[in-house]
Amino acid sequence: MSAPLKKPIEEFKGRDIAATMHAIGVNARDAARILATLSPTEKEHAIAAMGRAIRAATAPILAANREDVAEAEKAGATAAFIDRLRLDEKRIAAMADGVDIVAALPDPVGTVISGWDRPNGMRIEQVRVPLGVIGIIYESRPNVTADAGALGLKAGNAVILRGGSDSFRSSRAIHAAIAAGLSGAGVPETAIQLVPTRDRDAVGLMLAGLDGAIDVIVPRGGKGLVARVQAEARLPVFAHLDGNCHVYVDKAADPDMARSIVLNSKMRRTGVCGAAETLLVDKGGAPTLLALLVRTLIDAGCEVRGDCDTQAADPRVKCATEKDWTTEYLDAIIAVKLVDGVDEAIAHVERYGSHHTDAIVTADRSAAEEFLARVDSAIVLHNASTQFADGGEFGFGAEIGIATGRLHARGPVGVEQLTTFKYRVRGSGQTRP
Amino acid sequence: MSAPLKKPIEEFKGRDIAATMHAIGVNARDAARILATLSPTEKEHAIAAMGRAIRAATAPILAANREDVAEAEKAGATAAFIDRLRLDEKRIAAMADGVDIVAALPDPVGTVISGWDRPNGMRIEQVRVPLGVIGIIYESRPNVTADAGALGLKAGNAVILRGGSDSFRSSRAIHAAIAAGLSGAGVPETAIQLVPTRDRDAVGLMLAGLDGAIDVIVPRGGKGLVARVQAEARLPVFAHLDGNCHVYVDKAADPDMARSIVLNSKMRRTGVCGAAETLLVDKGGAPTLLALLVRTLIDAGCEVRGDCDTQAADPRVKCATEKDWTTEYLDAIIAVKLVDGVDEAIAHVERYGSHHTDAIVTADRSAAEEFLARVDSAIVLHNASTQFADGGEFGFGAEIGIATGRLHARGPVGVEQLTTFKYRVRGSGQTRP
Numbered sequence: 070m071s072a073p074l075k076k077p078i079e080e081f082k083g084r085d086i087a088a089t090m091h092a093i094g095v096n097a098r099d100a101a102r103i104l105a106t107l108s109p110t111e112k113e114h115a116i117a118a119m120g121r122a123i124r125a126a127t128a129p130i131l132a133a134n135r136e137d138v139a140e141a142e143k144a145g146a147t148a149a150f151i152d153r154l155r156l157d158e159k160r161i162a163a164m165a166d167g168v169d170i171v172a173a174l175p176d177p178v179g180t181v182i183s184g185w186d187r188p189n190g191m192r193i194e195q196v197r198v199p200l201g202v203i204g205i206i207y208e209s210r211p212n213v214t215a216d217a218g219a220l221g222l223k224a225g226n227a228v229i230l231r232g233g234s235d236s237f238r239s240s241r242a243i244h245a246a247i248a249a250g251l252s253g254a255g256v257p258e259t260a261i262q263l264v265p266t267r268d269r270d271a272v273g274l275m276l277a278g279l280d281g282a283i284d285v286i287v288p289r290g291g292k293g294l295v296a297r298v299q300a301e302a303r304l305p306v307f308a309h310l311d312g313n314c315h316v317y318v319d320k321a322a323d324p325d326m327a328r329s330i331v332l333n334s335k336m337r338r339t340g341v342c343g344a345a346e347t348l349l350v351d352k353g354g355a356p357t358l359l360a361l362l363v364r365t366l367i368d369a370g371c372e373v374r375g376d377c378d379t380q381a382a383d384p385r386v387k388c389a390t391e392k393d394w395t396t397e398y399l400d401a402i403i404a405v406k407l408v409d410g411v412d413e414a415i416a417h418v419e420r421y422g423s424h425h426t427d428a429i430v431t432a433d434r435s436a437a438e439e440f441l442a443r444v445d446s447a448i449v450l451h452n453a454s455t456q457f458a459d460g461g462e463f464g465f466g467a468e469i470g471i472a473t474g475r476l477h478a479r480g481p482v483g484v485e486q487l488t489t490f491k492y493r494v495r496g497s498g499q500t501r502p
Numbered sequence: 503m504s505a506p507l508k509k510p511i512e513e514f515k516g517r518d519i520a521a522t523m524h525a526i527g528v529n530a531r532d533a534a535r536i537l538a539t540l541s542p543t544e545k546e547h548a549i550a551a552m553g554r555a556i557r558a559a560t561a562p563i564l565a566a567n568r569e570d571v572a573e574a575e576k577a578g579a580t581a582a583f584i585d586r587l588r589l590d591e592k593r594i595a596a597m598a599d600g601v602d603i604v605a606a607l608p609d610p611v612g613t614v615i616s617g618w619d620r621p622n623g624m625r626i627e628q629v630r631v632p633l634g635v636i637g638i639i640y641e642s643r644p645n646v647t648a649d650a651g652a653l654g655l656k657a658g659n660a661v662i663l664r665g666g667s668d669s670f671r672s673s674r675a676i677h678a679a680i681a682a683g684l685s686g687a688g689v690p691e692t693a694i695q696l697v698p699t700r701d702r703d704a705v706g707l708m709l710a711g712l713d714g715a716i717d718v719i720v721p722r723g724g725k726g727l728v729a730r731v732q733a734e735a736r737l738p739v740f741a742h743l744d745g746n747c748h749v750y751v752d753k754a755a756d757p758d759m760a761r762s763i764v765l766n767s768k769m770r771r772t773g774v775c776g777a778a779e780t781l782l783v784d785k786g787g788a789p790t791l792l793a794l795l796v797r798t799l800i801d802a803g804c805e806v807r808g809d810c811d812t813q814a815a816d817p818r819v820k821c822a823t824e825k826d827w828t829t830e831y832l833d834a835i836i837a838v839k840l841v842d843g844v845d846e847a848i849a850h851v852e853r854y855g856s857h858h859t860d861a862i863v864t865a866d867r868s869a870a871e872e873f874l875a876r877v878d879s880a881i882v883l884h885n886a887s888t889q890f891a892d893g894g895e896f897g898f899g900a901e902i903g904i905a906t907g908r909l910h911a912r913g914p915v916g917v918e919q920l921t922t923f924k925y926r927v928r929g930s931g932q933t934r935p
Contacts, residue, residue, distance in 0.1 A: 074668065086863045096576070102852065102878070105876075105878065106875065108878055116869055134800055137731075185897065187895070187896075187897060191886055191890070193896060193897075200908060200909070201908055203780050284844070284908050285909060305738060305909050323931070326931040329931065329933050330931065330933060332933075333933035333934060334933075335934070337934055377867075421533065432659065441926050441928075442539065442704040443538075444629070445538065445924070445926065447924055447925065448924065448925045448927060449924060449925070449926055449927065449931060450927040450928075450929060451927065451928050451933070452929040452930055452931050453624055453927055453928075453930070453931070453932040453933075454928030454932065454933045454934050456933075456934040457624070457927065457932070457934055459934075462620070463620075463626060463925070464618065464620060464626075464935060467605065474632070475633060475634055475717050475922045476717065476718060476738045476909065476922065477909045477910040478912045479922055479923060479924065480924070480925050489908045489909065489912055490912060491878070491880055491881065491882060491912065491913070492880065492881045492882070492896070492913050493874050493882055493887070494881060494884065494886055494890065495870075495874075495881060495884050495886075496884060496885040496886030497884070497885055497886075498756070498759040498762065498763065498885050499764060499885070499886040499887065499890070500765075500766035500767075500770070500885050500886075500889075501766060501770055501889040501892075501895060
C-alpha cells in the first residue's frame with residue numbers, strides 16, 4: 070500500500086512540549102484512520118519488517134544502551150535496575166523474536182463477534198475494530214518500545230510511547246529501527262511514535278489525553294508509576310495494580326498436587342504479579358496438609374508467616390499480623406492461615422485480595438465450583454498454579470500487561486483486548502415504523 | 503434466598519452528605535457481592551416483583567408526581583419539561599411493563615463467551631460476570647428510576663440512582679415501590695439505592711467514585727449533564743454525546759428506497775439521537791436524486807440548508823454554512839451537500855460526524871462495503887434508516903442509553919454491556935515450568 074508518510078516526530082524537537090505533544094496526538098489520530106483500513110497481510114508484513122529492522126540495528130541499539138547504562142551506573146542505580154535496563158545481543162534478538170510472534174498472531178480486526186437477524190429482515194453484526202490510539206507509559210525496560218508498539222499495531226491502533234528517562238537513548242534507537250521498518254513496509258511511521266523528550270510534562274499531557282487524541286493509557290512499570298497514572302489520568306487506563314494472589318487448599322485436596330501447586334505458585338518466580346502471597350489451608354485438612362505445605366515452602370527457601378495454628382505446625386514459622394494478609398511481597402515470603410472450609414476461604418479472598426488471580430486445590434467438584442463462581446477475580450483457577458496468570462500461558466501469543474480493572478480489559482491484555490467493536494447493519498430499504 | 507437485608511438509605515437522612523454517600527457506596531458494594539451469586543430465576547423474580555410493586559403503588563407515585571409537577575409549574579418550567587416530568591396511570595403502567603420486559607430478558611451472567619484448551623490440558627473459559635456497581639445520574643424523567651434500576655440488576659449489578667431535583671418526589675415514590683418489591687422477593691433492597699437528597703454535592707461525590715465503590719457512571723439526560731459528568735468523572739463513563747448522523751445516497755441508490763430512508767432517518771422523530779442531521783448526495787446521482795430528496799424533505803415540513811448545488815435544485819433551500827455540517831439539530835432541519843462518490847462521503851462523515859450512526863443507500867455492493875468498513879461509527883448501516891439506532895430495534899429488549907465512547911460499551915447499551923468477564927481455569931494439577 071502507499072500510505073502518505075507523515076512527518077516523523079524528530080522535527081518537533083526544540084519546539085515547546087505542549088505543541089510537540091499536540092502534534093504527536095494529531096499524527097496518531099491520522100495514522101489510526103489509515104491503520105484501521107490495512108489488511109491483515111499488510112499489518113503482518115509491517116510488523117515483520119519491524120522485527121528485521123531491530124535485528125539490523127543491533128549495533129546502534131547496543132551503543133545507545135551502553136550510554137544509558139553508563140549514566141545509570143554513574144547515578145548509582147541498583148543492580149536490579151541496571152539489569153532491567155541493560156541490553157545485549159541475546160536480548161535484542163529476543164525482542165525481535167517477540168515482534169515476529171506478534172506479526173504472526175491472528176488478526177482480530179474484522180472478526181464478527183456475533184450476528185443476528187431482525188424480524189424486519191435486517192442483519193446486524195458486531196464486528197471488531199481497532200481501539201484507536203493507545204498511549205503507553207513505561208519505565209526502564211527498553212524492550213517495551215518494540216513489544217507494545219507491535220501489539221498495538223497488530224490490533225490496528227496507532228501507538229504513542231513514552232519511555233523511561235533512564236532508557237531514553239535505548240528506546241530512541243529501537244524506535245528509529247521500528248520507524249525504518251514501518252516506512253519500508255509502506256506504513257506511516259507515525260503508527261508508532263516515541264515522545265522525543267525526557268521532559269516529565271509529556272506524561273501529564275498524555276494523561277490529559279492530548280486533546281482527545283488518545284483513547285486509552287497503558288502504564289507499564291512499578292507501583293509508583295501506575296498509581297500516578299491512575300490518579301491523574303483523565304481518560305481510561307488499563308492498569309495493573311496489586312497482585313495479592315491466594316491459593317486455597319481444601320480438605321479434599323490431593324496432598325501431592327497441593328504441594329506442587331503451592332510451591333509453584335509461590336516460588337517459581339516470586340517477583341511476578343501472579344505469584345501467590347497467601348496460602349489458605351482448610352481446617353478439615355490441616356492434620357495431613359498444613360505441616361507438609363509449610364515444610365515444603367520453608368525447605369524451598371520461603372519465609373512463612375502464619376497464624377497461631379500455622380506457627381504450631383512448624384517452629385520455623387514467623388508470626389503473621391493483619392498487614393500480612395494484604396501484602397504483595399513479590400519475594401520469597403508467604404502468609405499462611407487456616408480457614409474453615411471454602412466459605413471462609415472465599416470470604417478471606419474477597420476481603421483481603423486484590424481481585425487478580427486466586428486458586429483452589431481440591432478433588433471436591435462442588436467446592437471448586439463454589440470457589441470459581443464466588444471469587445470475584447480476573448482469573449480463578451481450580452487445581453492449577455496461580456503463575457499461569459500470563460497472556461502467553463493463556464495462549465494470547467503476547468500481552469501488554471495484566472489489567473486489574475473491570476472495564477473493557479480484565480486479566481491478561483492481549484491483542485483482542487486492544488480492539489473495540491462497531492455494529493454493521495445490512496438492510497434492504499428498512500425504515501423504522 | 504435469604505440475603506441479609508441491609509439498612510435502607512432513609513436512615514442516613516439528616517447526616518452529612520459525605521457520610522451518607524459513603525454509606526451508600528458501602529451498601530452497594532456489599533449488595534453487589536450478593537447479587538453476583540443470585541441465580542437467573544432469583545433475579546427474574548425480584549425484577550418481576552419490582553414491576554408488581556410499581557403497579558400497586560400507582561396512587562402514591564401519582565401523588566408524589568403531582569407535587570413535583572406543581573413545583574415545576576410554579577417555577578415556570580417549559581411545557582416540554584413538564585411533559586417529561588409528568589406521570590399518569592398509562593405511563594406508570596408502561597414503566598411497569600418495561601420492568602417486566604427486563605425481568606424476562608435472557609440473563610447474561612454466567613454465559614461462556616469463549617473457551618479453549620491449552621496444550622498442558624488446562625481448560626480456560628471467559629465467563630460473563632456483573633460489572634459491579636453502576637451509578638446512574640439522570641434528570642427529569644422519573645421512569646429512569648425503574649428502567650435503569652431493573653436493567654442494572656438484571657446484569658447482577660448494584661445500582662446507585664441520583665435522580666433530578668425536579669423529579670425528586672416522583673423518583674422517591676417509585677424507588678420506595680421498587681425497594682418493597684425487592685425486599686419481598688428476598689433480595690437486599692440496597693441492590694437499587696436512590697440518593698436521598700437533592701443536594702448537588704451528591705453528584706460530585708458520585709463522580710469521584712464514592713471511595714472506589716462505583717465501577718461506572720451512566721449519565722442520562724441533556725448535553726449539559728453529560729458534559730459535566732464527562733469533565734468531572736474520575737471513573738469510567740458510558741455517555742452519549744452528540745448524534746450527528748449522516749445518510750449518504752450513492753449514485754447507485756434506488757430512488758424510492760433513498761426517499762423513504764432519508765425521510766424516515768430525518769423525520770420519523772427529529773429529537774432522537776439517531777435522527778439524520780446531514781444528507782450527502784453523490785454528484786453522479788444528483789440529476790435524478792437531489793431534487794427528489796430535497797422536495798420530499800421540504801414537503802414533509804423539513805427545513806433544508808444546502809450547498810450551492812442543493813440551493814440550485816430547489817428555491818426553498820436555505821444556505822448552509824460550515825457550522826451546519828457539525829450541528830445536531832434534533833429538529834426538522836437538515837443539512838444537504840453534494841459529494842463526489844463514496845470516498846468524499848466517508849471523508850465528510852469522518853471529518854464532521856460524531857461517530858454515532860451513519861448510513862449509505864446504494865445498490866452497489868462494493869460502495870456499501872467501503873462505507874461500512876471505513877466509517878468509524880458505533881453503528882453503520884446499508885440500506886436502512888439511521889433511526890434504527892436503538893437498543894430495542896437491535897433486539898436488546900431494553901437499553902440504558904447509547905454510548906458514544908469506544909471502550910467497553912459502544913452503541914446501544916443493553917444488559918450484556920453492563921457485564922464484564924473473568925477467566926475460569928480448570929486444571930488437573932498443572933504447574934508452570
